[in-house]
Structure formats: C-alpha cells, structure tokens
Amino acid sequence: MIESAARRLASELVDRRESINRELSRNGVRFGIYKNGEYHDRLFPYDPIPRIIESDEFDRMEAGLKQRVNALNAYLRDIYSDKQAIKDGIVPEEYVYTSAGYFPQVNGVTPPGGVFAHIAGEDLVQGQDGQWWVLEDNLRIPSGASYLLFARDIERRITPSLFRNVRVRDNRDYPRLLRQSMDFVSTDGIAVVLTPGRYNSAFFEHAYLAEKTGAALAFPEDLEVVDNKVYFLDYAGRKHRVGVVYRRLSDEYLDPFAFNPDSVIGVPGILSAYRSGNVAIVNAPGNGAADDKAIYYFVPNMIRYYLGEEPILHNAPTYMPMFDKDRKEVLDRLGELVIKDVAEAGGYGVVFGSSLDRSQREELAERIKAEPRRFIAQEVIQFKDIDVVDPETGQMSSRKCDLRAFVVTGKNTHAWYSGLTRYSSIPGQMIVNSSQGGGFKDTWVLAKETGVEHDYAPGSEVVRVLEQSRKHSLALVTASKADNLFWLGRYTERVFTTLSQFFPFYDRVMDTDVDAFRPFARALDLPEDFEDFDAFIHSFLYDEKNPDSVRSAIVYAFNNAVILRPELGSRSLQQVELAMSSIVEASEYGGTDADIFKHRDIADNMLAFWGGVENSPVEPTLKSFIFVGKYLERLDLYTRFGYSVEELKAPLAKLGSYILPLNGLPVPQCFAEGLRWLVGQLPQRGYAELAEKLGMLLKDFDGRISTKDLKDLGMLNTMDMDAARL
Numbered sequence: 001m002i003e004s005a006a007r008r009l010a011s012e013l014v015d016r017r018e019s020i021n022r023e024l025s026r027n028g029v030r031f032g033i034y035k036n037g038e039y040h041d042r043l044f045p046y047d048p049i050p051r052i053i054e055s056d057e058f059d060r061m062e063a064g065l066k067q068r069v070n071a072l073n074a075y076l077r078d079i080y081s082d083k084q085a086i087k088d089g090i091v092p093e094e095y096v097y098t099s100a101g102y103f104p105q106v107n108g109v110t111p112p113g114g115v116f117a118h119i120a121g122e123d124l125v126q127g128q129d130g131q132w133w134v135l136e137d138n139l140r141i142p143s144g145a146s147y148l149l150f151a152r153d154i155e156r157r158i159t160p161s162l163f164r165n166v167r168v169r170d171n172r173d174y175p176r177l178l179r180q181s182m183d184f185v186s187t188d189g190i191a192v193v194l195t196p197g198r199y200n201s202a203f204f205e206h207a208y209l210a211e212k213t214g215a216a217l218a219f220p221e222d223l224e225v226v227d228n229k230v231y232f233l234d235y236a237g238r239k240h241r242v243g244v245v246y247r248r249l250s251d252e253y254l255d256p257f258a259f260n261p262d263s264v265i266g267v268p269g270i271l272s273a274y275r276s277g278n279v280a281i282v283n284a285p286g287n288g289a290a291d292d293k294a295i296y297y298f299v300p301n302m303i304r305y306y307l308g309e310e311p312i313l314h315n316a317p318t319y320m321p322m323f324d325k326d327r328k329e330v331l332d333r334l335g336e337l338v339i340k341d342v343a344e345a346g347g348y349g350v351v352f353g354s355s356l357d358r359s360q361r362e363e364l365a366e367r368i369k370a371e372p373r374r375f376i377a378q379e380v381i382q383f384k385d386i387d388v389v390d391p392e393t394g395q396m397s398s399r400k401c402d403l404r405a406f407v408v409t410g411k412n413t414h415a416w417y418s419g420l421t422r423y424s425s426i427p428g429q430m431i432v433n434s435s436q437g438g439g440f441k442d443t444w445v446l447a448k449e450t451g452v453e454h455d456y457a458p459g460s461e462v463v464r465v466l467e468q469s470r471k472h473s474l475a476l477v478t479a480s481k482a483d484n485l486f487w488l489g490r491y492t493e494r495v496f497t498t499l500s501q502f503f504p505f506y507d508r509v510m511d512t513d514v515d516a517f518r519p520f521a522r523a524l525d526l527p528e529d530f531e532d533f534d535a536f537i538h539s540f541l542y543d544e545k546n547p548d549s550v551r552s553a554i555v556y557a558f559n560n561a562v563i564l565r566p567e568l569g570s571r572s573l574q575q576v577e578l579a580m581s582s583i584v585e586a587s588e589y590g591g592t593d594a595d596i597f598k599h600r601d602i603a604d605n606m607l608a609f610w611g612g613v614e615n616s617p618v619e620p621t622l623k624s625f626i627f628v629g630k631y632l633e634r635l636d637l638y639t640r641f642g643y644s645v646e647e648l649k650a651p652l653a654k655l656g657s658y659i660l661p662l663n664g665l666p667v668p669q670c671f672a673e674g675l676r677w678l679v680g681q682l683p684q685r686g687y688a689e690l691a692e693k694l695g696m697l698l699k700d701f702d703g704r705i706s707t708k709d710l711k712d713l714g715m716l717n718t719m720d721m722d723a724a725r726l
Helices: 002-015 017-026 055-079 093-097 145-158 160-164 174-185 203-213 270-275 295-307 324-332 358-370 460-468 479-511 514-523 533-542 550-568 570-589 594-614 620-640 645-662 669-685 688-698 718-722
Strands: 030-035 038-043 046-053 119-126 132-138 190-194 216-218 223-226 229-233 239-247 280-282 338-341 350-352 375-378 386-389 396-399 401-409 413-415 420-423 439-445
Touching: 002 017, 002 046, 017 046, 017 145, 046 055, 046 145, 046 386, 046 420, 055 119, 055 132, 055 295, 055 401, 055 413, 093 295, 132 295, 145 160, 145 174, 145 203, 145 420, 145 439, 174 190, 174 203, 174 239, 174 280, 174 401, 190 203, 203 216, 203 550, 216 550, 223 239, 223 270, 229 270, 270 280, 324 358, 324 375, 386 420, 386 439, 479 514, 479 533, 479 550, 479 594, 479 620, 479 669, 533 550, 533 570, 550 570, 550 594, 570 594, 594 620, 620 645, 620 669, 620 688, 645 688, 669 688
Parallel strands: 046 439, 190 216, 190 239, 239 280
Antiparallel strands: 030 038, 119 132, 119 401, 223 229, 229 239, 338 350, 338 375, 386 396, 401 413, 401 420, 420 439
8 A cells, every 4th residue: 555655656756846946956956977088077877767676575684784794894994904804704805915905004903983984885786586686895985865855855745745645754763863873973073074176076965965964065175184183264264173074085096105196186194193083084994995895795705704793684695706616607608708907987897798709808817817806797687677757758667776774873773765776878887886877766664654754863963963054154164265255256247147137138139230339449448349249159159168258257257166165055056057057058048039039048047046054044154255256246347337426335335244244353365355356446447436435344354354444435335335236
C-alpha cells in the first residue's frame, strides 16, 4: 500500500519534470566536468522518477552499511598504529604499503575522536535478482549528498499534498548529521569547509553544505598555520582558531610541506597541526589506504576480523592478479570480466573486456602481467535497469544505475535515509559516474506504517542547526570575499542601470538613425564608428568575449555571487542565476522582439536580488559591502549620463546610509580604490562639488572609513529620498 502510493507520487513528479528542472536551474545545482582539458560548468541532469527502496530492504542495507564502515574505520586505526591485521595475515603487507592512498606521514596518528572515515560514500548496484552488491568504498572525499537535499526540497514544494500522504523517510537530516560529526571531533575553534576553488567539479556542494551546516567556506589562502594551530583569516587580517576542517581536496594537494611540494591549493603546515592533535580533518588524511580498489577485496575478512560478524552486504566477485590463481583466471577470461585500475576514480580506468578486440585484450593482458598490483578484475553484474524520462523525447527509457549511500560517523554511525542514484547518459552503458556525463535521481526510502520518518527526536537539535546556518557574519568574511561582496554590488548595478539606459537610446534609433545612439556609447567609452550597427548592438548585449557587454557583466556578477552562497543564502543567489539564464536565452533570440522581455526579466532579477539581500537575516555590515559597491557604481553611471545634482541626491544618501554601519571598521582595499577612482573622474564630468564630498571619506584613510562628517556632507539627509530617481 505504501509503495503503490509512492509510485503514484512518482508519476505526479514526472508530469512536473519541467518545473523541477527549472527550479534546479535557478538554484545553480551544478556539477563541473573537464572535457578536452577545459572546465565546463553544467547543470547536473535530474530525472524525476525516484528510485524507491522498501523499508525492510533498507533496514537490512543500513545494517550492512554501518557494519562495513565500522570495519573500515577499525582497519584504518589499525594500519596506522599496531598493524595487527598485517601480522595476522588479514591483509598482505605488500598491499598495504603499495597502496597509492597509504601515507606514512600520518603513521602513528589517531585523529580526534578516533574517527578516520567521517563520511563514507558506499557505491552499490542491484542485480536482476534484487540482491545488492557493494562495488566501491569511497572514504576520501565522497560527493553528491547536496544534490539529493536540493531535489527533495523542490519535490516537496511542487507536490506538498501528495508528500503528506506517502511515508517517505525524511532526508533533510544530512546537514545535522554532518555538523554533529564535525562537532564531535572538533578540537577548539570554528568549523570550516575547505574548497580548492570555484572551478572544482563539486564546488556547488562545497558552498551549499557550508551554508547548511553553518561552517565557513574557506579557500586555501584563507587558512594559516601558526605554532601548529590552524587559523581562519578574516578580511581585516584577524585570526580565528579552527577546530575542524571538512576538506574537499585530495590528500596529495592538502599540504605542500608534507605531500606534493608543487601544490598551490594546499595549506602549508596543516598536517603538522593535525599530527599535533590541534585540528580535526574530515575525512582524515590517509583514508585512501582503505578505499583502494585492491583493498576492497579484503573488506569481508576485515568485518570478520574486527567485528566478529559475517558480512551482511557482499562484494562483487573479485579477482586479484597479484595472486597466481586469480591471475590465471583473469587472463583466461579477460573477454568476460571488467578490469579496473586501482589508482583511478570517477569511472576512469574501467575497461569491459567484452568491448576489446583481440589485439587490445593482448595489450591489456601484458599490462596486467607487468603490473599485477595495479589491477583488479570483477564479474560483470547485470544491473537492474531503472526507468528514466528521455530528455529528448519525453518517453521512458531504461538505463543502468547505481546507488551511492552515505554513512556518517561521529559519536555514532548513521546511514542517511536517502542516497544518490546515478544513471548512465547512454542506454546500455554500464558506467554511471557524474564525471562521465551521467545524471541523478532521488532515492526514496519508505518507512513502515508504524515507523518514523525522521532520524532525530524533534526539538532543540534541529533548531540549533538552523541557527548555525545564520551565523555567517562579517567577522568570518575573508579578504577575497569582501572583494566579492563589493564587486557583486557593482556588477549587479552595472547590469541594471546599463539596461535601463540602453533601451531609451535604442528606441530613438528606430525613429531616426544610429547617430541617436552615439551619446550612450560615448558615456560608456564604447566605439562610435558603428560600421555595422546591428553587429555592434549584438556584441554589446550578448558577446561573452566582450568585457563591456551586458552578458559579461552578468557573468562577472555570477562569478562573485556563487562564492557567497553560505553568506547570502541560495534563495538570494538564485536571482543572479536567473539573470544568467535570461541573457543566454535572449542571445539565442538575438534581434527578435522576444528578447526585449528577457531583458526586462534581467532587470527584475537584479531588483529581486537586492530586495532579497536587504530583507534577509544577513548581518547589516555584510550587506553594506554589497550596497556600497552598488551605489558607487550607480553614481559612476549616473554622472556618465549627465544626471542633475538633484537626481544624484538619492543614490548619494543611500551610499551614506550603507557606509554608516562601517564606521571605524576596516574596509577592503577595493572600496577605497573604487572611491578614489570615481573622485578623480567627477571633476572632468562637471561634478567638482560631489567629488569634494566623496573625497572627505578618503581623508586620512588608513584602511578604515570614518563617517563622522557624513551629516555635514549632506549624505544622510532623509529628505533626499524623495528625489526623482532611486
């Protein structure tokens, strides 16, 4: 009965597929892929038909997942300390020390709380007979949970009445479980999510989980190690002690002092702080020693050895070419097996023997003979197919899929009531990884009619996490993010005012000739030759390679905004995402009447963004950084277009009101540089008195703004708010 109700709800979601994908798009649910050496930021394809797992089936899976992760944690504690499993012959010594993920730099280190794998991503497939098989253990930096959180949130809002009638276990608990684990192992200080940068494939997830857990999103340059302690540097250079780092970059790049000396995305000295017990790192360095594809072979024996239990979940039948008997089996059956390079991930290094011709099989056989430790071979498990909606035809199509289950360990071990179901982009293809172009769908775990939907007792703990998500204040804004806030304000204003000014001039060209457009071009320092006026207009509006185009300004705004998700919240940032979509659509219409309405939408997006930030719980000083940039840009553009002194009173008053909360506080250098440049330009434009007023803010500037003379300058006269323009 429960399952049939769930399937009715799933059918309803298929009909709402367009709405759901539109919501995912406007919220920037992205996954980056590298193709031909170039980074491509794309929307993560979503399919509305969820995978449904019955309650009893999941309960058994949950027990198996927790058992497996507990055994893997025990193994990691062992091999980096007593190495009893090697002495007792559970795992051969050569397999431990030749693992690419084994790092002697952390030998003898027990992480805070004794937890190595705080977050495990267990990849499973379901055979045609319904049996679940574990394909891989991901214990380093498994990704994907955020996409499920976002998708489920949208599904609930689109069909709220139906969701009330279906007992699907609630998946919204993941941020709480993650934060609980981080708090359990934290030493002393704040929590940070360490991202290698904006162009990491899973950057959306880094920023989103920072937003939801209340942790600060940090780039490597934002962290500093002093006296074996890790500090977060804010925009004013003040240090904040860090107690736990949820790192989203590989071990090899984590610390150039300890691992790869050429790494430019690591934090020098962080491993020394970790070894000293002064900071927790989630997941622990060195975990790759347990998720090596060759070590996978030994996990069932680990469960028996460390826990004294029989494995609940089973490995896919696996052969190890290092063993003579297995090597003979692999070489004899090379055309029937799947061969995996143990050092690869993300679906790379996986070869199906049946896809190779004779010469390719012979070449692979020679490589296996030469480097038997490098490969494992597995029986091909015929995955249970699952339906997806073909994005081209809208028809049902069967695809291969797997399931990434997430297990979070802190004081206790929890299997999350959800999972990332990934499906292949091509019918029949067995590789489903996101990095290979696959898509994702939600995973519904059903509850018993007498069971519960939540993994927590409703109460204070949930409220506490919600409060933490509001704690992103100016005190934890870095120097680079202070710049992002300022330039986000400038670029959103540039888009809005440029479009507002553009259309009146463009309309006049329809009635006269292109000469009517020259004042606009002159004001913005654009070329005035207009050899091909239509091409000029198209370039000005849509050319992403033209730094002066409206599209470029939107891209610059987006690039600044996307880094600020934890501070400003996903809801505010979706307006910048929508503006991006609108300018792309308008460029496709290019020159037709339909693109006019897209430009109107873009202007509305900017208004909605500013209103969303202004009315959000974001700290006032943090808002000031955005709106100071916004009103400096407005004054620049208004004076370029020759606005009267009376018309400048309103933006001047607004600028003053947003500067006021910054009185005596350090401000980013870009603020002073932008103000200084504008003050230098104003006399040439005929605004010498305004230049003098603004110049007072730079008087005796020493990295801080003094607002004591603002009232005398007339910048805070409330009557000015009645000026003709805002």
